[in-house]
Amino acid sequence: MPTLTIDGKEISVPKGTTVLEAAKTNGIHIPHYCYHPALAVVGNCRMCLVKIEGMPKLQTSCSTAVAENMKVFTKTDEVRKAQQGVMELLLINHPLDCPVCDQGGECDLQDFSYGYGAGKSRYEFEKQTFVERSLGPVIKLNMNRCIRCTRCVRFCQEVRGKAELDFFYRGQHSELATYDNQELTGALQGNLVDVCPVGALTSKDYRFKSRPWDNRDVKSVCPFCEKGCSTDITVKWRTGQLLRTKPRYNPDVNGHWMCDHGRFGYHAIFDGQRVQKSEATIGGAGLSVVPREKAYAAVYEASKRIRERDGGSVFFGLGSPHASNEDNFMLAKFMKDAFQCAHFGLNATEDSGEAEDYPGFKIPSFKAPNLQGARDAGITEQGVGYAGLRTAIGKGEVKALFVLAGNRFSDWRGDFELMKRVDLLVIFELLPSPLHPLATATIPAAAWTETDGTMTNMQGRIQRFWRGVDPAGDAIPQWQALVELGQRFGLQGYQQLKRAEDAFKLLAASTPGYAGLDYSKIGDRGVLRVVEEAALAR
Amino acid sequence: MEATLIKHIGHTAFRDIDTFVQGGGYRAVEKAFGMRPEEVTEAVKSSGLRGRGGAGFSAGMKWSFVPKESQLPKYLCCNADESEPGTFKDRQIVEYEPHLLVEGIIICCYAVGIHSAYIYIRGEFAYGAEVLENAIAQAYSRNYLGRDILGKGFDLDVTVHRGAGAYICGEETALLESLEGKRGQPRLKPPFPAVVGLFNGPTVINNVETLAAIPSIINNGADWYAAIGPERNRGTKLFSVSGHVVKPGVYEMPLGTNLLALINDCCGGIRPGRTLKAVIPGGASASVLRAEECNISLDFDSLAKAGSMLGSGGAIVMDDSTCMVKVAHTASRFFYEESCGKCTPCREGIGWVEKLFRRLESGGGRETDLALISDICDNVKGKTLCPFGEAFSAPLDTFVKKFREEFLEHVRQKRCPFGNPPPDPVH
Ligand SMILES: Cc1cc2nc3c(=O)[nH]c(=O)nc-3n(C[C@H](O)[C@H](O)[C@H](O)COP(=O)(O)O)c2cc1C
Ligand code: SF4
Ligand code: SF4
Ligand code: FES
Numbered sequence: 001m002p003t004l005t006i007d008g009k010e011i012s013v014p015k016g017t018t019v020l021e022a023a024k025t026n027g028i029h030i031p032h033y034c035y036h037p038a039l040a041v042v043g044n045c046r047m048c049l050v051k052i053e054g055m056p057k058l059q060t061s062c063s064t065a066v067a068e069n070m071k072v073f074t075k076t077d078e079v080r081k082a083q084q085g086v087m088e089l090l091l092i093n094h095p096l097d098c099p100v101c102d103q104g105g106e107c108d109l110q111d112f113s114y115g116y117g118a119g120k121s122r123y124e125f126e127k128q129t130f131v132e133r134s135l136g137p138v139i140k141l142n143m144n145r146c147i148r149c150t151r152c153v154r155f156c157q158e159v160r161g162k163a164e165l166d167f168f169y170r171g172q173h174s175e176l177a178t179y180d181n182q183e184l185t186g187a188l189q190g191n192l193v194d195v196c197p198v199g200a201l202t203s204k205d206y207r208f209k210s211r212p213w214d215n216r217d218v219k220s221v222c223p224f225c226e227k228g229c230s231t232d233i234t235v236k237w238r239t240g241q242l243l244r245t246k247p248r249y250n251p252d253v254n255g256h257w258m259c260d261h262g263r264f265g266y267h268a269i270f271d272g273q274r275v276q277k278s279e280a281t282i283g284g285a286g287l288s289v290v291p292r293e294k295a296y297a298a299v300y301e302a303s304k305r306i307r308e309r310d311g312g313s314v315f316f317g318l319g320s321p322h323a324s325n326e327d328n329f330m331l332a333k334f335m336k337d338a339f340q341c342a343h344f345g346l347n348a349t350e351d352s353g354e355a356e357d358y359p360g361f362k363i364p365s366f367k368a369p370n371l372q373g374a375r376d377a378g379i380t381e382q383g384v385g386y387a388g389l390r391t392a393i394g395k396g397e398v399k400a401l402f403v404l405a406g407n408r409f410s411d412w413r414g415d416f417e418l419m420k421r422v423d424l425l426v427i428f429e430l431l432p433s434p435l436h437p438l439a440t441a442t443i444p445a446a447a448w449t450e451t452d453g454t455m456t457n458m459q460g461r462i463q464r465f466w467r468g469v470d471p472a473g474d475a476i477p478q479w480q481a482l483v484e485l486g487q488r489f490g491l492q493g494y495q496q497l498k499r500a501e502d503a504f505k506l507l508a509a510s511t512p513g514y515a516g517l518d519y520s521k522i523g524d525r526g527v528l529r530v531v532e533e534a535a536l537a538r
Numbered sequence: 539m540e541a542t543l544i545k546h547i548g549h550t551a552f553r554d555i556d557t558f559v560q561g562g563g564y565r566a567v568e569k570a571f572g573m574r575p576e577e578v579t580e581a582v583k584s585s586g587l588r589g590r591g592g593a594g595f596s597a598g599m600k601w602s603f604v605p606k607e608s609q610l611p612k613y614l615c616c617n618a619d620e621s622e623p624g625t626f627k628d629r630q631i632v633e634y635e636p637h638l639l640v641e642g643i644i645i646c647c648y649a650v651g652i653h654s655a656y657i658y659i660r661g662e663f664a665y666g667a668e669v670l671e672n673a674i675a676q677a678y679s680r681n682y683l684g685r686d687i688l689g690k691g692f693d694l695d696v697t698v699h700r701g702a703g704a705y706i707c708g709e710e711t712a713l714l715e716s717l718e719g720k721r722g723q724p725r726l727k728p729p730f731p732a733v734v735g736l737f738n739g740p741t742v743i744n745n746v747e748t749l750a751a752i753p754s755i756i757n758n759g760a761d762w763y764a765a766i767g768p769e770r771n772r773g774t775k776l777f778s779v780s781g782h783v784v785k786p787g788v789y790e791m792p793l794g795t796n797l798l799a800l801i802n803d804c805c806g807g808i809r810p811g812r813t814l815k816a817v818i819p820g821g822a823s824a825s826v827l828r829a830e831e832c833n834i835s836l837d838f839d840s841l842a843k844a845g846s847m848l849g850s851g852g853a854i855v856m857d858d859s860t861c862m863v864k865v866a867h868t869a870s871r872f873f874y875e876e877s878c879g880k881c882t883p884c885r886e887g888i889g890w891v892e893k894l895f896r897r898l899e900s901g902g903g904r905e906t907d908l909a910l911i912s913d914i915c916d917n918v919k920g921k922t923l924c925p926f927g928e929a930f931s932a933p934l935d936t937f938v939k940k941f942r943e944e945f946l947e948h949v950r951q952k953r954c955p956f957g958n959p960p961p962d963p964v965h
Contacts, residue, residue, distance in 0.1 A: 043726040044881045046921055057920040063726055085917030089886035122910060125893045148879065167721065170704065171877035172889045 004070035019061035019072055020048055030074055031083065031112040033197050034149040035062035038256045038360070039158055045149050047090075047112065049082045050074050058082055080116070087117035093128045093172070095144045103199030105212030109147065130175060135165070136183035138260060139192055139201050143175055146200035152176070155195050159257065159360030160188045176200070187356055187363060190263040194246060194256070205264060206244045210236050218468030219248060219524060221455055222262035223322065223369040223448045227362075228457030229254035229262055230525065233449055233468045240469050242270055242449055250525050253461065259356070259363045266449070272431045275407075275444040276473025287439060292474065292481075295441040296488040302424040302440055303489075306399050307339065315341035316389065316398045319379030320405035321368035322348055324453035325462070326500050327428075327478035328370070329507040331404055332378030334482045337491045339400075344379045345389045346371070347403070348410040364458060368408070373456030376511055376529065386411035393421055400424035404478055405445065406433030428478045444475040451477040452500040454522060456529060463526035464519055479503045541790045542754040543747060543776055547634045553669055555676040558637040564682055566753035570645045571690045578649035578756070585755045585763035586772030591617055591708075591745030592823070592849045593925075594838040597752075601650050601742055603732035610739035614647050614655035615717065618746045619701055619708035621660055622821035623872055625852030627776035627788050628746035632659070632666040635750060636673035640696065642749035644682060645756060647694050650742055654695045658713050661701040670698050705876035709924050710743040712878065723880045724924035747776055767793035771837035775848075779805050781855035782812060793837040793848075797827075800836065801855055812857035816940075820849025822869050823929035825936035826862075845936070861956035862944050866937035867895035871964060873930035881923040887914050888930055892964070895934075898945060900960035901953035908938050908945055 003012045006023050013022040018041070023030050033045035041063050049058040053071035058079065061072070073079060091113065098104040113119075130143035148167065153176075156165045164184055167174040178184060184192075193203045217232040222245065230250035234243045245266060247258035279287040280298040290298075306314060317335040319328040335341045348368055355365035392398045399422060403409070406427035412434045419425070419438050427433050428445040436442060450471040456462045471477075476484075479500060486494035497503055501519045508514040513529035521527065546552040552561065570578050583598025604612060616639070620628040631639055643655050659667050674696050677683045685693050699717055706712045707722040714736050716722035735741020751773060755763045764772050771793040777800055780786045784806030791800060797817060801807060808814050814829045819836065825846040827834065834840055841848045856865065874892040879885040894911050897903045915931035922928070938945060947955050954960075 041726065042880075043923055046882050046923070049921060060726075082917070082921055085914075085921070086882050089882055089890070089914075089917065092886055092890055123890060125890070128889075147882070148885070150880075167879070169879075170706075171874065171879040172885055174879040174885075 002066050002068040002070070004066050004068070004072060006072040007074055013066055015066075017066050019050060019052075019059075019064045019066055019070075022066050023061065023072070023074065028074060030061050031108075031116050032062055033108060033112075033147055034151065036151050036154075036195060036256075039151060039154040039195075042150060042154070045147065046086050047083065049079060049086070051076050051079050083116040084118040087113055088121055088123075090147050091117075091121060092123040093144075094147075095127065095129075097145075101142075101145065101199040102202045102207045103145075107199060108197040109145075109199075128172060133177070134183075134204075135178060135192075135201070136185070136189060138189040138204060139184060140204055140207060141176060142200050142202065145198050146176055147198055148174060148176075149197060151195045151197065152192050152201060155192060156184075159191070159358060160186050161359035162186065186358065187260045188257060188358060188361060190260045191247070191257045203244065209243050210234075214238065215243060217246075218449075219464075219466050220245070220449060220468065221369065221463045221465040222258055222265075223455070224262040224265040224367060225259075226321075226364050226366040226369060226371060226458040227254065228369050228455055228461070228463055229258040230463065231258060231262070233266075235468045242266060242469050248524075252525055253457065253459070253463075255361070257361050259361070261363070261367075269430055269447055274472040274475070275429050275432055275442065276475065278441070278443050278474060279439070280441040281439075287437070287442070292443065292476070292484070293488075295443060296485050299424070299426050299441050299485060300488050303338070303400060306423055310399050312339040312341050313343070314397060314399035315339040316343040316345065316392070316401050317341070317379070318345050318347050318389065318401060318403045319374045319377070320347055320403075320408060321371035321374050322405040322408040323374065323428075323478055324370065324448070324451075324455055324465075324500075325373040325377045325507060326453045326503040327404055327482075328374040328379050329377035329511075330479040330482040330497075330503050331402060333506070334486050334491075335402065337486060338489045343392075343398070345386060346374055346379055347386050347412075348405070348408045349386075350410060366458070369457065370455040372458065372460055373454070373462070376456055376513065377507055378511070390415065390418060393418055396421065398422060400426075402426045403433070403435065404428050405430070406435055406442075407431040409434050428481060430475070443478075443481045444471075444473060445481070446471040446475045446477045450475065451480075452519075453477070453479070454504060454519075457526075460513075460529045460531065461526040462514070462517065462522055462529055464522045464524070542774060543638070543750050543790050544630050544635060544788065547630050547788070549634065552634065553636055553673060555637060555673070555680055559680075562757075563637050564641055566756040567641055567644050567648075567682060568688065570648055570756050571688065571692070575649045575651060578645060581760040582649070582752065582755060585760040586770065587748065587751055587755060587763065588771070588838060589745055590747035590751070590775065590851070592622070592821070592847075594848065597744060597748050600732065600744070601646065603730070604650050604740045604742060605733065606651070608740050610737070611654060612650060612652045612739050613736040613741045614643060614650070614652045615710075615713060615736060615741060615743045616643055616655065616657040616746060616749055617708060617710065617713060617743055618657050618659040618663070618666070619705075619713060620663070620746070620850075621705040621708050622823060622850045622852055623869070624780055624818060624854040625778050625821045625850040626780075627778045627851060629663060629666055630776070630788050631746050631750045632663065633669050636670050637677065638750045638753060639670075639746055640673055640677050640682070642752035643696060644687070644694060645752050646742065646744065646749060648692055652742065653693050655697070656717055656736070657696065657698045658707070658717055659698060659700055660708075661703045664700070667698050667700050674698065704878070705872075706878040706924075706926060709926065711924070713743065714741065723878045724926075726923060768835065768837055770839060775836070775851050777804075777836065778850075778852045779855060780852070782809050782857035782860070783807065783855050784809055791836070794835050797832045797834050797836050797853070800853065801832075805855075808855070808857050812859060814855070815858045815860055816856045816862065818852075818854040818856075818933070820847045821852040822854075822872060823847070823933060824849040825933045826865075826940060828940055859956070861899070861954055861958055862937055862941040863895065863899045863948050864954065864956070864958050864961075866934060866941075867892070867899045867961055869937075870895045870930065870934055871961070873926075873934075874964065877926065881927070883918040884922045884927045884930075887918040887927075890914055891930075891934055896961050898948050899954055899958065901948060901951070903945070903949050905946060905949055907949075908942060911935065911938050
């Protein structure tokens with residue numbers, strides 16, 4: 001561990017660490033553009049110059065490895081002049097169109113100009129201009145704003161694994177483009193927006209929708225595959241509108257990136273007709289909108305009749321890898337408490353078979369986030385998933401069915417006739433479920449952005465997501481609806497379950513591998529559940 | 539003093555391998571094969587030969603930096619990109635002494651343990667490339683190249699690669715990128731090419747003239763070479779002299795030759811009726827010398843001490859009819875067009891400086907422009923990724939500092955006092 005000083009502060013860092021990284025981990029900020037922790041070091045922006053004692057020229061801290069007894073200075077007059085010089089030069093041909101630029105407010109060019117620039121320019125000539133270009137379905141390029149740091153080029157080469165983006169022409173004329181003006185390909189394009197430190201690459205999806213100071217970011221987890229990338233969801237303060245999803249750095253899961261399926265997947269939920277009201281069939285009539293309590297009452301009455309007629313064994317809980325640990329746990333708990341029923345299955349367990357392997361990022365093929373968590377939470381499958389359920393229904397063994405995330409009923413084969421043999425069908429749904437017309441009662445469910453909770457990804461990593469926006473209409477977290485339903489059934493202890501974490505603590509207490517966990521212990525990056533040797537042996 | 543580098547300049551006969559061999563050619567290869575490789579490197583080291591591509595680094599030292607054992611193949615890249623304005627000396631070797639170059643390449647590769655060499659030749663030198671190709675084909679046919687050369691168990695392949703018209707590809711790491719088929723832009727150093735070079739293998743990069751000097755060092759001995767020229771600046775050098783002299787051309791002279799002697803004795807002096815005003819001694823990247831500074835020894839150290847450099851040895855001589863603002867603008871325009879654009883200070887700085895020079899030459903400049911140019915140059919100097927930043931910021935700043943009065947005269951008269959029209963627009 002070499003020991004060096006940076007601005008007089010003594011620090012020790014592992015051998016091979018660069019001066020820039022050493023400074024960063026010790027709270028000293030050195031401005032930089034081309035450096036990105038996950039990309040090759042190229043040293044082209046020259047923003048990170050520092051003074052190193054004994055070296056005649058200033059050195060790029062991004063590319064200089066620390067050495068024993070090295071003395072680094074980041075704030076000398078010489079360094080400041082160099083920083084001001086680079087800033088001025090970066091801006092002479094820059095349009096300074098911050099008021100109409102998407103990046104404005106979250107832009108390194110703005111920030112470092114304020115922090116390290118001279119605050120004025122001496123350039124009086126015409127600026128160089130380029131026309132705006134589309135780089136494919138996701139990205140818009142405004143070359144005027146580009147500082148040619150080549151982060152995007154390196155991203156395509158190193159992470160996406162296809163050299164489809166590069167600079168053409170030379171010097172000040174150099175212009176970013178794709179070969180033959182083809183569209184960018186692959187499912188990692190959105191990352192280019194994050195990787196670009198300025199407003200040159202903007203997202204066609206997000207552009208012009210908001211300004212950063214009107215937004216807040218809420219920590220979340222991507223629910224579109226079993227990888228479970230850590231994300232931030234951006235919410236507009238005033239309207240509560242969900243604006244975009246960005247990857248949140250998590251070295252244990254997704255690093256700096258996420259895929260476009262996850263990034264833009266929220267549209268599938270939020271652009272659709274969200275279910276906003278609960279509905280129930282009252283007195284033999286068809287479904288009609290009712291207050292939630294009425295729906296619960298309908299479920300209670302029907303359950304009572306069926307139970308008296310057929311006993312508890314005809315009740316079946318269909319959990320979902322699209323629902324949280326809390327949701328699945330409460331379904332299992334409610335079924336057991338109310339009906340002493342132990343019949344469970346999972347819907348939407350089919351693998352898409354569409355894995356994507358990029359050199360720097362792997363996208364798994366199973367497109368639901370919480371298969372592991374649902375199983376852990378007590379949805380131990382009976383028979384063979386939905387196929388088993390169909391057989392059971394056919395034999396008349398299932399008369400009451402409770403379905404989580406009914407909108408994600410991807411296993412559904414359109415067998416309405418079969419489903420009619422179920423007397424009580426309760427569906428929790430974000431969007432109308434294909435089974436909706438057959439339901440006895442439906443409850444509008446909150447999306448992952450609208451509630452707190454946890455999911456357990458393919459690694460067995462338990463991850464936390466936070467409520468960022470208000471639920472649509474009367475939507476309610478599924479675990480909470482099950483708590484309310486339990487209260488209507490007069491079940492013991494349901495009064496005390498007020499927050500998602502209460503449900504989680506019960507889950508933790510009864511689930512091997514989750515023992516002793518609470519939300520604070522899970523933290524931002526999640527924790528691996530402890531798999532006991534006994535469980536592994538099984 | 540006998541020429542060793544361009545003995546046959548003007549005589550196409552020596553492109554033919556038989557004529558060349560009859561004149562004593564390829565004898566150095568045989569002699570070198572009789573030595574151990576380390577001995578060859580040692581001889582080049584003690585000869586004092588310094589690189590002729592501009593930086594003047596000891597050739598023998600450079601060879602000795604290449605690791606003996608390497609997992610990856612080692613390479614030699616002969617730098618024949620010669621694009622420095624005012625420089626046209628490698629071209630003479632390529633066109634009139636192609637076998638001398640091949641001979642130097644074989645010896646270098648033998649010394650360093652290299653089995654594949656590339657000659658990266660400036661794209662515009664189509665003719666020179668053809669001459670080289672023919673010479674190489676002949677050398678293969680006589681087994682000076684190829685497998686088991688001269689029965690000594692040494693293999694070597696030489697390939698000619700033509701550049702695509704970028705000055706920056708003469709910079710050694712940009713050359714490597716270009717050879718690899720990538721955008722010709724410099725790499726961050728370290729690692730240095732001697733350790734990680736072409737296709738990641740250890741690589742020697744030497745200028746044409748450097749390699750062409752090797753055979754005579756081997757033939758005549760290191761001591762013979764080390765006796766030519768002043769301390770630390772040994773051997774003969776090619777000087778390409780252009781501009782306002784009576785006989786412009788390429789002259790081979792010992793290092794340490796006086797600049798005025800080169801102009802007057804070799805080149806027949808300044809053209810009649812005119813007086814010397816200034817000389818750019820080492821290609822456009824070298825800082826200009828005023829007439830009164832021209833009584834100077836042409837060697838690496840003396841020119842560095844005078845704030846300029848020997849560079850490529852391309853001397854651009856200017857008489858009193860020359861407008862130095864126009865010269866400065868012309869130089870800035872070249873660098874503006876040739877900056878590769880990879881790093882910020884060079885890419886942006888040179889464009890700005892070119893515009894300021896243009897405005898000054900057009901008569902629209904201000905006195906404050908001079909300080910501004912100097913300050914921009916200062917913000918570039920020492921802050922770029924490759925030496926190109928210095929290559930323009932130092933000489934352009936020097937124009938402003940040494941010819942301040944002439945610049946101010948443009949400002950006062952609001953036109954070029956030499957009557958030059960405003961420069962054409964750049965595209
Ligand atoms: C911008 C730039 C252009 C260069 N152009 C050439 C060139 O055309 N030919 C050359 O031999 N060296 C050129 N060089 C120098 C090379 O980088 C390198 O130092 C040289 O080829 C090494 O050979 P030497 O040691 O034999 O001189 C250039 C350097 C820079 C920075
Ligand atoms: S588009 Fe953005 S990431 Fe790409 S080179 Fe330009 S500034 Fe850098
Ligand atoms: S100094 Fe100029 S030529 Fe060298 S890397 Fe930077 S932009 Fe390219
Ligand atoms: S961050 Fe170091 S040169 Fe760009």
